[in-house]
Amino acid sequence: MIQAQQLTKRYGNKTVVDQVSFTVQPGAVTGFLGPNGAGKSTTMRMIVGLAAPTSGQVLVNNRDFKTSKHPLTEVGTLLEAKSVHKSLTPLAHLRSMAATAGLPVSRVHEVLELTGLSGVQRKKVGGFSLGMGQRLGIATALLGDPQVLILDEPVNGLDPEGVAWVRNLARQQAAAGKTVFISSHLMSEMAQTADHLIVIGRGRIMAEAPISEFIDNGLSQTIVRATDIEVLMNALSAEGVQLRRLDGQSLEVTGPDSEIIGRRALEAGVVLSELRPLQRTLEDAYMELTREAVEYNSNIVAEHSGGK
């Protein structure tokens, strides 16, 4: 379990993580989602003590991870791709990591197999693609068979097969009771992997909920079509719902679900020719939540490039 309480990080006068509190539970995959620059990597680095919080605290399995005597068997991390020296082979790298942590060499071969790197175990890492580097990073994270996995954008650079592989791996680890915390800026990817989502934007938590709730939290939108649409509009406007006229016979209703709209139409004696709930995808929900954060970042880029 990971518990962050009022976690804050400032660089100079810029607050990049702002009083963030959340819990990442074992036995589930928790997605940490946010646009570029939202503060995901910084938060993850603070969890494992690679960055010091300006204020607040974060506990891993109820302890400060910095004090861990067996870091590799407690937390596995993928925080920087290709952090392995170019002249090393996967075998040499993993062997030295295993030796430092007092792990058997047999575990090195297990993770090489698990990550599909057995065939290149004696090749120099310098010639690896980004995807292979990611696989080696994941192999390193898994080496100590840790209770907690923290993976920062693990599918970066992976082909579709690699993406599916990471997804399965994350699901398997969660099914085995591990705490799995994965960051991404892509909702589409998280939608298929995570059970629970924490959304961050501009250093602040914007939402935290199970994936299902994440969609349901949005207001329902329904397209309604009827010949005497004005009668229906009168019936619905009495309830203070948002109505948007699309054309002479159709309407977009925001607020009540389609069943309530159908009932109101029946009570008002209006015959409906269409009653169509608009499906909000996770992507829609995410875009809505983070629109401001993305615009903020785009404005910074625009200002900077404008000044050049």
Ligand SMILES: Nc1ncnc2c1ncn2[C@@H]1O[C@H](COP(=O)(O)OP(=O)(O)OP(=O)(O)O)[C@@H](O)[C@H]1O
């Ligand atoms: N060491 C540092 N010194 C100064 N600013 C930093 C440092 N590390 C990160 N930042 C800034 O903090 C903000 C958050 O960065 P962070 O890498 O945590 O975001 P992120 O959500 O992981 O985004 P990305 O997906 O682009 O990595 C960014 O504006 C970044 O420039």
